[in-house]
Amino acid sequence: MNAKIRDSYEVIVIGSGPSGSVFARQLALAGVRCLVLEAGRYFPRHLFPMPEIDSNAQIYWSGGLEMDTTCRHGIMRGKAVGGGSLAYQAILYRFDEYAFGPWRAVSRIDFFTPEGMHPWYEQAEALLQMAPVDETYRNECSRIFVEGHARFGYIAKPELRAQRNCRWDQGNDCIMCLGGCPIDSKQSMPHTVLKTALRQGLHLLPEFEAEHIEPTQGAVLVGGTYRKRSKLRFRCRKLVLAGAPLGNTRILLQSGLGSRLPALGKNFYVHTQWFHFGLFDREICAHRGPFQVYGSQDPKMREQGFKLENTFPRPAGLAWLLPGYGRSHHAVMRKFRQLSCVETAIRSFHPGRLQLDRKGHMIIDCGLTADEERRTKIARQLAYDILSSFGAGKIFTSRFSICPHHFGGLNMGVDPKTSCVDPAFRLHGFPDIFCADSSAFPNAPGMNPALTILALSLKASSQLLQEVG
Ligand SMILES: Cc1cc2nc3c(=O)[nH]c(=O)nc-3n(C[C@H](O)[C@H](O)[C@H](O)COP(=O)(O)OP(=O)(O)OC[C@H]3O[C@@H](n4cnc5c(N)ncnc54)[C@H](O)[C@@H]3O)c2cc1C
Incomplete structure (x- = not known):
């Protein structure tokens, strides 16, 4: 200094x-x-990096993901x-x-x-200007999500978001907002x-x-x-x-x-978010229109410490998350439009820790225990049940969880x-x-x-x- x-x-x-x-x-x-x-x-709105790889590199720390000590959880934080x-997604x-x-x-x-x-x-x-997401333009992935909740006895409702005039009638897709909203409708x-x-x-x-x-x-x-x-x-x-x-x-x-x-650094917590992709024999187009139209709002899930989210990644994100390599990976990527998604978000109850190593690199220990694993399995089973009950032929779980929410x-x-x-x-x-x-x-x-x-x-x-x- x-x-x-x-x-x-x-x-x-x-x-x-x-x-x-x-x-x-x-x-x-x-x-x-x-x-x-x-x-x-x-970044003013007309200068957001449009290719997804560039936007990950420029608006997030460390190119998009910082992995924890187990390499099973990737922290995402804006820079x-x-x-x-x-x-x-301005869901409040x-x-x-x-x-x-x-x-x-x-x-x-x-x-x-x-x-x-x-x-x-x-x-x-x-x-902020907050309003429930308009269901009129919901896509098939959102329909599966909300009707799937009802089918298995859970409640999902339209999310309250800070947004206005998203121009879905003009073909705008809110998935773009993950790299910054190019029409400034997101608050x-x-x-x-x-x-x-x-x-x-x-x-x-x-x-x-x-x-x-x-x-x-x-x-x-x-x-x-x-x-x-x-x-x-x-x-x-x-x-x-x-x-x-x-x-x-x-x-x-x-x-x-x-x-x-x-x-300092001792009480660190995350929400681990796992993606579950169902492959259908028809077009789902989960990337179209409003994004995260619905969210779980169910006391039973709150008690168990998890919820489901109505998300979908952009193509490079999907390539990161989908398991497999080479031809098998490529074959699923080609069916981007036939994938539906249910994300599970697990609340961690046990503290992890943040430390610096001798070279000044951050060591991220999310502190997850067998209890989080148990709740992850319950949530995953529900996601699988929803996707298969609507006719998904194959279901893939992401190879790691992402953690866009981190605390402490x-x-x-x-x-x-x-x-x-x-x-x-x-x-x-x-x-x-x-x-x-x-x-x-x-x-x-x-x-x-x-x-x-x-x-x-x-x-x-x-x-x-x-x-x-
Ligand atoms: C993809 C994604 C979707 C999300 N969706 C939602 C949602 O719908 N609803 C919701 O409630 N939350 C959502 N979140 C989480 C939410 O964005 C964060 O919880 C929130 O932004 C945290 O606010 P903050 O002010 O604590 O920190 P941040 O927003 O992380 O801001 C910290 C800032 O400090 C800067 N900084 C850090 N270190 C330094 C340094 N040494 N010098 C100078 N600057 C520094 C960083 O670059 C960053 O800009 C989402 C997050 C992501 C990644």
Whole structure:
């Protein structure tokens, strides 16, 4: 950290996903001099990389997937202005008691209830335009998904998404949104929350990877590399960590703060998402029209800690996921249009761990146990039953699970020995460093997390504003 200090700010935010964007918006609206540092690039909608391979390489860390120590689970995390919101499907849920109960139990924070978070959810929902997905344009894969739930005694309903005017009547396919929405109908952060902040004078520096922080008396220094070449350093009064579990844990470990935060990296959780593809003798065209029209909304599944998702990968994703090699693999790829898909999402209940090896590579231990395996089998059987009951000739399970939802590493709680972030969203022992993103989650909720990340960040930024506003 010996580069000259380039500039000073009241607040610096590291990361521009849902959490960083909300902090930036609230601070900018209050007139606070604020800088957002983002490792990824800025993509206006007409510059999204269109070939799938390019988009994986450019809007995700490590080309799309970072495998865990077992090589059975691939973490997907966004690396661009907007973070994961560029690629997300904008399916938004308020957490229920199944999510908040285990949060309260482990953190001993009492505002983790549907009622306690209600005012912040209301504000978060007002930031985005949310509506149920229109069923009119659903494809055959969605029909199999929703009718399959009913056939086996489960409930699925249309998903609530932050989107508008998706132009399905003009042949638009929402699967494109996985690489960024080219018509800006999806309410991603750059399109909504960050736009307001930039209009209010927010400073944004893309392509800057923060590497070290140094808390000093009344200030925090942030050092890192711009465009993989220039070393830069900034000073701020307050710092917000919004780099998500892997990003925040890495910065704090690299900064040598692990010894002062005994729980750092220790409470890491994922949702493992396995794809099950049914091969039909007719066209299904799972890639057409609206995407993820339905989702499981069934208390029986909540109790068992899994749900089914109505997804489908883009072609390169399918090639990664389909088992087999050579001709047999090629033969199924050719039948892209005849594949239907049911994805199973399993909530992990046991903590994994994030660490750095001696070369600075992240070691990702998802901590999954026999209990997760057991629930994975139950969910897989249901997916197989649904697909075969509609006439799938063959069914393939993906060779690994993907984990687009990851949590913890800096889990919230009252006890500094077992948690990193206190109930006022400050790092234990570091009153000038705030965090309210997915890394602060006490454990895995089993639900889509983005709305709660927005709500927590709104609550945290109101507290930060009492000190800098
Ligand atoms: C394909 C996909 C679909 C999804 N669909 C949904 C959905 O429908 N609904 C839902 O609720 N959730 C969904 N998610 C998950 C959701 O996108 C994430 O949970 C959410 O984006 C996490 O928000 P965050 O602010 O905690 O972190 P992120 O969005 O991950 O943002 C962190 C940002 O920090 C940056 N960063 C990290 N380290 C550094 C550093 N050292 N220096 C500078 N910048 C750094 C990263 O580049 C990134 O931009 C999906 C995710 C994926 C990948």
